[in-house]
Each structure stands twice: as structure tokens, then as C-alpha cells.
Amino acid sequence: MSDTLLSVRNLGKAYRDYGSEWRRFASWLGVAVSVRSEQWVLRGLSFDVAPGESIGIVGQNGAGKSTLLKLITGTMRASEGSVRVGGRIAAILELGMGFDPDLTGRENVYHAAGLMGFARAAISAAMTDIESFAEIGEYFDEPVRTYSSGMQMRVAFSVATAFRPDILIVDEALSVGDAYFQHKCFKRIREFREQGTTLLIVSHDSSAVQSLCDRALLLENGNLVKDGEPAAVMDLYNALIAERENSSVSVTSHASGREQTISGTGEARVEDVVLLNTQGEPVEFVDVGQPVTLRIRVAAHADIPRLVLGYMIKDRLGQAVFGTNTHHTHQELEEVRPGQRIEFRINFPMNFGPGSYSISTALVSTETHLVNNYEWRDLALVFNVSNLSRQVFVGSAWVPPQIEVASA
Template sequence: MGEINVTGLGKAYKNYPNRWSRLKEWLLPGHAPVHQLNWVLQDINFTVNSGEAVGIVGINGAGKSTLLKMITGTSQPTTGNVSLTGRVAALLELGIGFHPDFTGRQNAYMAGQLLGYRVDDLNGLMPKIEEFAEIGRYIDLPVRVYSSGMQMRLAFSVATAIRPDILIIDEALSVGDAYFQHKSFDRIRDFREQGTTLLLVSHDKQAIQSICDRAVLLNAGKVELEGPPEKVMDYYNAMLAEKANSRLEQWEQEDGRTQTVSGTGEATVRHVYMLNAKGEQVDTINVGERVTLHVIADIHQDIPRLVFGYGIKDRLGQVMYGTNTHITDDVAYSLKQGDQVTFTITFDADLGQGSYSMQTALVSTDTHLVDNYEWRDLAFVFNVINIDKHHFAGCNWMQPDIGVSIS
């Protein structure tokens, strides 16, 4: 079984004031160094246990790809060490190791041998690799005529031809068509069920929250936060909008879930509650029941334009539905300090059984990245139960009309 241990890991590159300084340092090794160290990563510590899936997230330049290169051994750390147990398959930079003038089949053999496959193994695996990649006659054409999506298909098919103990994937799966992405994630889920350890770098919030047991947030070359995927992704989302005089807070609620609140504070949510058709406050409702969500916001400074956004998330933190008043053309204008605004949203709760939460946003446009007055996750938690609908699976109630004809 596979396990990853990262201890005190750091990576620095030498910066020289000019080209002659490098030569001087080489020729006079006993003298004081003339370079300065530019640290890309510092003091990274985490463990991925056997059979666990961990996601690595962070803005561009946070050090995610550098970290994976050191874990896979394609780059050496300046400090610290990495230990891996089990057979490793890695899919890092798209097409890495592929020669553009060789055919896909030839590249598959070369890439497979780099992963530790024997030629005899690859002879037997090639039909499965071709079948999964679904690139047809292109398998015998030079890789230079491939699209980026075709390269990803072939690279992923080779890397996962045999179930590895550890599977490491960078952003490569973000390239290509939706069909193959679904197919790839199905294979990843199958591997997980069979005990493969997964380390995944992705900006895809849904992928991190649906596949991973835990997430690690990198920021400025250090571990900013580590914990449940929903907690880390909520923090990451708030961090993207953080500006001067903005707060970003997290605290654990009674049910063990972590609430995240961020924003500059010109407007804040005072109270959130849900009413049923009888006007009663409820937090448990029936599948398909018509309800109204009430969100009361306080205005602390004059605001020329206020947009309210909300989203319904399942227990894993995946958004079931979300919109805002910029999209629906219900913007509030010319608000004054001391005003109180009430937003009401009436809808049929066509959701599957389970626990859900509401996230709210008070902003000036259709995104919280411009003026994030307040972003609040887990603003309201409610449960959906099935009282009078036939049994169904999934997170949405659709009430289908099914016809059957025999001829």
C-alpha cells in the first residue's frame, strides 16, 4: 500500500546580482557566497496515509507544481525529505516525457518504461491503453499532431494502465473534453475504492470536495491551512477576495463543521431563517416543499450598489444551486448607513434527502472578487426528508413521467 511522508521540505533557487557573480562563486568556493536564496517552498510537512486522498490547492505561484516535482523526484529539495512506499504513477505537466516526433504508441512504450513497466507488460497492456485513450488511428501518428486533450488522454491511460499504490495528478486533467474528464475521474474513484493513495492538485472545487478526504492549502510557499476539504476550500475562496481592512475568520460550530466568514464589513448578514408555506420557521422540510428563505442584512456604510448572492450546498460542500441579484436584475441601489435590507427567496426544495447549507454573499457586482462586503458559508443549515415521494437516488427530485410501450 502507498504512503507519502513530507518532512521539512523546502526549495530555494539561487539569485545572483550578475552573470560574473556565479562564475566567481564557482572559481572561489572558499569565499562567502554572493548569491541570495529565493525560497519557493519552506517547511512543508504533511502525511498522506495509505488509501487516503489529499488535495493540494493554492493560487498560481503558491508552489504546488514544485511540491509535486519534489515528491516525484524530478526535482531535488533544498531542505527536508520525502519518503514514498509502494509503486507510484504520476501525471504532472501535460505531455512531459513525450517526444513530438515519435508516435503515440512509441511514446506510450517510453513513458511506460519510465513508470517501471517492463516491455512484456506493455505489450499486453497496449490494447487496454488504446481502448481507454480513444484516440483511434492517432496512436500511430507523431505526437506533434496531437491536441492537448489527446496528449492528456494518452498520458493518463499509460499512467493508470496498472493500478498504482500512489497516484499523483497535477492540473493535467483540466485539459480536454468533459467526457474524458468524467471517464478519468471514474477510474480514479475505482482506484480509491481498491486502496490507491491519491495526491491531487486542482483548482476544481468540486473535484477536491467530492474525491478527497483532506486538503492542504499552500500560500506564499507555506502551508496556510490543512483540514477537511470544505473547510479548506471555503477558506481558499475567501482568501481570493481578501484585501486591506478585510477580515477572514473561521470557527467550529456545534455540529463540528467549520464556518468561514470574510469581507470588508460595509454590509453584514444579521439573520437567516426559512419559512414553510404556513409561515412557520423550519429547518427540516419535505422533498419538493415550497419554502421561503429570509436573509436580513445591516448596512454599516453608504453603498451605491448592493448585490446579494446565495448558494445551496450539500454536506460535502458542493453547490447544488446558486445565483445572485445581479443575474436576476434585482440589485439594491443607493443604500445608506443604518439601512436594513431583507432578501426573500421562494423556491421548491427539489432536493434529495440529506443535510444542506446556505452560503450568502454581499457584494457590489456579480463576483466577490471586486467588493466583498461579506461572504458567509454555513449561514443556514437545513435538512430534507422524504415524506410522500417515491424512493429515488441522487441529490435532485425531478418527478419524471415515464412511458413504457411494447410492440
């Protein structure tokens, strides 16, 4: 099998104003005509995707994510560059795209699956499973115009995944579903991944990207600004979201081998982060359930009307395990002056499963880093948890049970 299932080369999409439909038509025929104006929404994208690889596509609204997916699926024509696909694609893009509102869910399944290239007999054979997976009851035989957005998504996902594709493309459509059906969808996506399906998923959910994906692509203003390990890409994405006029973003190599992202205005900075045991000694290895103190020292470099410290503990995949801030604990600081130094001591039991963890810190003015981002620091500290004294268990949390056993 080839090492590349999907190849994108110098891909770009521009919306052009030709001044008249005749001039636009002439351009389609290859006639050289001038354009009144053009706006590039995507340009210069190049990347390869291997069979079975899972790729997350992230970026702010308007970055070009949905346009990229439409170019890959062929529902939109590129202005320059090329897309080469070595297998069958199933895509869930705009909600209900391709559905006829006057047809029933069942009739739309025949229509949509037929457009995907499947014979009516094959669709009929899969219909019971499609109807069962969608779980919309008698509405399956009612017109789609009577559906809620969640019901449309249920049918769209069910028909798109009724036959395992070589490439499954999922846009933000899943975000409209209820929590139960989202779990059901992600379970099917993981099953497809285990069977060798390549996944391209657009999501603002960092946990979904980091748990499902091998790589992530970050788009910004129609350009590919980073292609790499999901945790590092999501760190840079969060930093770009928080970037303001006087803030900066830096990405450097961390001692752990991962990339560290630091962003913010610099009006306050974390100077030191350390994990202490009960004797006050710095530790890098911690026993499950061991009491620890997270000590964070901060220096102010400007007048700060309100200062909030936030921290997030992440697992090795960059997924959040626990986080809070001093806004939520009602311990924010008022009128912090230049040169002032503050020490925060956070005491908690290390009730996590064995593994490697990191701590990110945020110095902000409210409960979010999207207002005043003085500093956002990923990989501020890396430590390891080992099970040295507890009963054997699996998982990311130490939740010791009391099990009672009695004859029924």
C-alpha cells in the first residue's frame, strides 16, 4: 500500500469578481480575462496524509478549515494547486447538506448514499442498521423539514458511516448533537480508526483532537502555520486566540522534548514552578495519592488592576485532567504594582493514575485568558506519577472504592 492516501499540493482558493457573468464564463473556458478583485481564503497549503492516520484541523473562524474540506471532497473547485485522493471519502460537512427537506429520512438515505456511489440493493441491506443507529423513531419516515438540527445530524452521520470509508471527514456538525449521540459517534469513529480508516476532523474541542488524532494542522488566515503533534498545535492555537495588540507568542523546545508555547503581554510573568512533597522538597516523581504542594512564584512588571492565576494539569496527550483559577476560588489580587512578587501555594493529593503529566499556567485578569492575557505558559512543569503503594488499578484517576459483597 502507498505511503500516501491523500496528497495536497500548493492548494489555494480565491473568490474573484470578474465584473460580469460573461467574463466569468470566459475564464472557465480558459480565456485570459482580467478580474476586478480577488480574495484568497486559502493559499499555499501542502501536506500528505498516510493510510490510517488521523488528522485534526484547527483554527479560528474564517481560517479556511471548511473550505479546505470542501476542496478535498470535491464539492468546491480549487483556484490553484491539486488534491489527490487514493480511496473513498465519506464526509459530514454542512449540516443536512444534500438532504431534500420534502423527502423523508429514509428517502434521503437512498438519495445521499446513492450520490456516494452505492447501489440501491446495498443501501436497502444497510437500512436497518442506519435507522437503528440514528435512533429517531417514527421521524425516520417523516419529511426532513420537520427535523430538529440534532435529528438531521443523526441521520447524516448514520448514512455517512453506514459503509466504512477509506477517509472519513467530519466538520463541526457533531457539535449540534446531544451528549449521548456524540459519545455514540466518537465510538464509531474510534472503531473505524482501529479498522484502518483515515480521519480528518475539524473541531474546537482540544480533548477530541488530542484523543483522536496523530497530527494536527493549524490554519490561520488561510495559511498552514503549523503541522505537528496535537498537544503542541493546540497550545499554539490557544496562544493565537489570546494574542492581542501588545502580546507576543513564542515557541521553543522544552527539556521534555516537546514544544513549549508562551504567550502574553508580559505585564506579569511566572518566574518559578515547582512541586514539593510534605517535607518541602522538590520532587519530579510522585506516588499515587501522595499529598503535594504546587508552588508558583509570579513577578509583576506593570500596574495590574486585577490579577488571576490559573493552572491546568494535563496528561501526556495534552488533555486536561484538572484545572482551576483564583477567580473561581475567590482569591484574585487587586492593584498589583510593578516589581511586586507573589507566591502561590496550591495543596492537593496526587489522585491521578500512573503516567507523565504537565502543568500549564495562566496569568489573566478574569476567569479566561481571552480578555487580558498577561502570560500563558505551557509545559511550565513536567512530572511523573507512579503507583508505589496503592492497589493495582487502571485509568487516569485514583478513586479508591469501598466494595461491599453480600449474598443476594
